[in-house]
Amino acid sequence: MTLILIQIQRSLMHTKVWRFVGFASAVVGLVCYALSSSFNHLFGNWTLLKIILYTVFSFIICLVILYTNIWSHSRSLRFKAHTAFLVLTITSVYSFYFDKVMNGKPDVYSLISCAAFAIMSLSLSRQTQSGFEVDLLYFFLGCLIVLLMKVRLQLFILGAGLSYSLIILRSFVSSTQDIVYSELEHESSVIIEVNSLQQLASTDIPSTIEQLRSYLNTLQQKNLNLVDILLKHVNEYGDSELMSFGPNFMINELQPELINYLHETAKLMVRAGFEEEFSKVYINCRRKCLEECLINRLFGLQKINLKNEHRQVRYVDTVIKRWITASEIALKILFPFEQRLCDHVFSGFTSSATRCFTEVFHGTTFQLLNFADEVAHGSPSIWRLFKMLAIFETLHYLIPKFQLCPDSLVNEAAVTVQNRLGIAISELFVKLNYLIFRVPAAKKVAPSDGRVHPMTVQIISYLASACRSRHTLEQILQEYPKVNNGVVVKVSFIAHMQWILDILEKRLKAKSKDYKNPALGYLFMMNNRSHIEAIITSWDLETIFGDDWFKKYQAKIQQDFDLYQRNSWNKVLEFLKLDNNDFVAPDDNVTSELLKEKLKLFNKHFDEMYRVQSTWSVYDKKLKEEIIISVGNTLLPVYGIFIGRFRDCFGVHANEYIEYGMFEIQDRLNNLFLGKR
Numbered sequence: 001m002t003l004i005l006i007q008i009q010r011s012l013m014h015t016k017v018w019r020f021v022g023f024a025s026a027v028v029g030l031v032c033y034a035l036s037s038s039f040n041h042l043f044g045n046w047t048l049l050k051i052i053l054y055t056v057f058s059f060i061i062c063l064v065i066l067y068t069n070i071w072s073h074s075r076s077l078r079f080k081a082h083t084a085f086l087v088l089t090i091t092s093v094y095s096f097y098f099d100k101v102m103n104g105k106p107d108v109y110s111l112i113s114c115a116a117f118a119i120m121s122l123s124l125s126r127q128t129q130s131g132f133e134v135d136l137l138y139f140f141l142g143c144l145i146v147l148l149m150k151v152r153l154q155l156f157i158l159g160a161g162l163s164y165s166l167i168i169l170r171s172f173v174s175s176t177q178d179i180v181y182s183e184l185e186h187e188s189s190v191i192i193e194v195n196s197l198q199q200l201a202s203t204d205i206p207s208t209i210e211q212l213r214s215y216l217n218t219l220q221q222k223n224l225n226l227v228d229i230l231l232k233h234v235n236e237y238g239d240s241e242l243m244s245f246g247p248n249f250m251i252n253e254l255q256p257e258l259i260n261y262l263h264e265t266a267k268l269m270v271r272a273g274f275e276e277e278f279s280k281v282y283i284n285c286r287r288k289c290l291e292e293c294l295i296n297r298l299f300g301l302q303k304i305n306l307k308n309e310h311r312q313v314r315y316v317d318t319v320i321k322r323w324i325t326a327s328e329i330a331l332k333i334l335f336p337f338e339q340r341l342c343d344h345v346f347s348g349f350t351s352s353a354t355r356c357f358t359e360v361f362h363g364t365t366f367q368l369l370n371f372a373d374e375v376a377h378g379s380p381s382i383w384r385l386f387k388m389l390a391i392f393e394t395l396h397y398l399i400p401k402f403q404l405c406p407d408s409l410v411n412e413a414a415v416t417v418q419n420r421l422g423i424a425i426s427e428l429f430v431k432l433n434y435l436i437f438r439v440p441a442a443k444k445v446a447p448s449d450g451r452v453h454p455m456t457v458q459i460i461s462y463l464a465s466a467c468r469s470r471h472t473l474e475q476i477l478q479e480y481p482k483v484n485n486g487v488v489v490k491v492s493f494i495a496h497m498q499w500i501l502d503i504l505e506k507r508l509k510a511k512s513k514d515y516k517n518p519a520l521g522y523l524f525m526m527n528n529r530s531h532i533e534a535i536i537t538s539w540d541l542e543t544i545f546g547d548d549w550f551k552k553y554q555a556k557i558q559q560d561f562d563l564y565q566r567n568s569w570n571k572v573l574e575f576l577k578l579d580n581n582d583f584v585a586p587d588d589n590v591t592s593e594l595l596k597e598k599l600k601l602f603n604k605h606f607d608e609m610y611r612v613q614s615t616w617s618v619y620d621k622k623l624k625e626e627i628i629i630s631v632g633n634t635l636l637p638v639y640g641i642f643i644g645r646f647r648d649c650f651g652v653h654a655n656e657y658i659e660y661g662m663f664e665i666q667d668r669l670n671n672l673f674l675g676k677r
Helices: 002-012 015-035 037-043 048-066 077-101 108-127 133-151 153-187 195-202 205-237 239-244 256-271 275-298 313-345 350-376 382-404 408-430 432-438 454-468 470-479 493-512 518-538 547-566 569-576 589-613 621-656 662-670
Strands: 482-484 487-489
Touching: 015 037, 015 048, 015 108, 037 108, 048 108, 077 133, 108 133, 108 153, 133 153, 205 256, 205 275, 205 313, 256 275, 256 313, 275 313, 275 350, 313 350, 313 382, 350 382, 350 408, 382 408, 382 432, 382 454, 382 470, 408 432, 408 470, 408 482, 432 454, 432 493, 454 470, 454 493, 454 518, 470 493, 493 518, 518 547, 518 621, 547 569, 547 621, 569 589, 569 621, 589 621, 589 662, 621 662
Parallel strands: none
Antiparallel strands: 482 487
C-alpha cells in the first residue's frame, strides 16, 4: 500500500500527468457545456455559424492546454498582466450575463462542465505560474457551488466538499514540489534562468564553472536521495522487485529546469571554446556522485580485504550480497541514467557525450570488477566456491549490459573477470571431494545416541547447493575444463556428486564401527541415509541422481533397518519361541519351569532393550513411527502367542509371572528413541 501511495505521489509530480488531466477535463467540459442548458440560455439555439465558432474556440483551448509547456516558460511581466486581465474580463462578463439570464434549475451537463473546467484550472496551476490559474479555479468552483444550490440547497455540502478536496490536493502537490525545489535552493540561493545563460559567453569563466559545479552538486544530492529510496525498497522487498522502478526512474525524477540549465551551459561553453573545462568539471562531479552512490551507499565499503575470509565468512558473505545488489542497480538503473543524462546535457555534441559517459562509467565499473577478480584469486575453500558461483551468475547475466559503454575495454575486462571466475570454479569443483571432508564437522566422533552426524548435515547441504547451481556448473565444466600436463580432463557433474556421496557413505560406515552396540551402528547409518534421502527429495534432486540410484539408496536404508532389528529385537524374540513340546499339561513341572524361565529372560532383556534404546535418537518423526510400527508388528504377535500358551499352562496363576500385557508392551515401544529427553 505504501508503494502505491509513493507511485501516486510521484505521478502527481510529473507535468505530463497534469497535461493529460487538463486536456481530458477541457474536452469533457467543452462538450458538456455545448449540450447544457446554460449555453442555450446565453447563446440561444445552435446554428451552423455557432457550431463553427465554438469548434474553433474549443480547438484553441485544447491546444493551449496541450502546449502549456511552451508558453508557460515566459517570464514577461507584461504577458502575465495581459493574460490575467483577459481572464478577469471574460469571467466578469460571463458572470454578469449568466446571472441575468439563468433563472431556472441547471441541468446535469452544466454541473459536469463546471466541475471539468475546475479540474482543468487545477491542472493549469500545476503547469504554469502566469497569475490567473488559481483565480480561475476558484471562479469555476464558486459557479459549481451556486449551480448545485439552485438544484437543491442541501447540495451545497457536496459542492463545498468537492471544492475543499481540489484545494487541498493543490496545496499538497505544491508542498511536495516545494520540498523538491528546496534542495536546489539549499545548494544555490540564486536560480539561474535558462534565458540568462545567453550572457555566459561574455562573463568570467571561473565563476561560470563554480555555478556549474554547484548545480552538479545539487544533482548529486538528488541522485543520492533517489538511491536511498532504491536501497530502502530493496531492503524491504528484495532484489526481485527492483525492476518495478524501471530504467527511466532516475531521469524522470529530475526537474527539467536543472537539466536544461546544464545543457545550455554545455552548449555555450563548447561553442565558446571551453569544452575541455566543462567536460572536466562534469566528469569529476558525476564520477564522484556515481562512486558515492555505488561504493559507499550500495556496496557499503571502499576496499575489502579477503585474505582472512575464514575469520569473517559471514561478513564477506554480506559484502558479496551487497556487491550483487550494487551491480544490478548500477547496470540496470544508474548506468543507463548516466548515459541518458549525458545525451541530454551534450545534445548536439555526440563525441563529447560519448567521451564523458565513458570516463564516468570507467571508474566505478572497474571497482566492481576488481572485487569480483579478488574473489577469484582467493585461496581454495568450499565457501569461496559458492560465493564465486553467485558472482559468476551475476556477471553472466549483466555482461550484455556492459556494452552500454562505447569503450570495449570495459566489456573485455568484464569477460576476463568472468573467465577467471570460471577457471577458478572449475578447479575448485574438481577438488570438492578433497575440500568437503576437511570441514571441522568431519573430524567429530559419531554421536553417542546415533543421531545424524554433523558431517552429513554439512556435506549434504554443500551438495544440495551445488545441485541447485547444476546448470551453471555444467556450463563452467564444459567451457573451462581442467588441464593436467596438457591433457584436458573432462569432469561429469553427476558422476562427481555420486562419487562424493560414496566417499561420505564410506566415512559414515567407518564411524558406525565405533559403536560397541552393533544395533546402534545400524541405526546411525539409517539416520544419516534418511537425512540424505530427505534433502535430495525436498530439493527435487532425484532427477539428477536418477531413479535407479534412488531405489538402490532406499534399499540400503531398508537393509540398515533389517540389520538393526536382527541385532536387537530379534534377540529378544528368541526367548519367546515355542515348539510343540512346550504345549503340555499344567502338571508337567519340567515344561512349566522352562516357560517361566523364558518369560523371565524376555522380561529382563526387554527391560534392558527399552532402557537403552529409549535414549537413542531417530532422524525424524516419520522414520521413528515406521521403526516402532515394524518392531511392534514383529514382536506383539509372537508375544501374544507365548502369553496365550503360558496362560493355558498356568491358568489363574499366570498373572503372578506376567509383567507386561499387550498394551504395556506397545506403550514401551512408543517411548523408544526419546534421545536426551
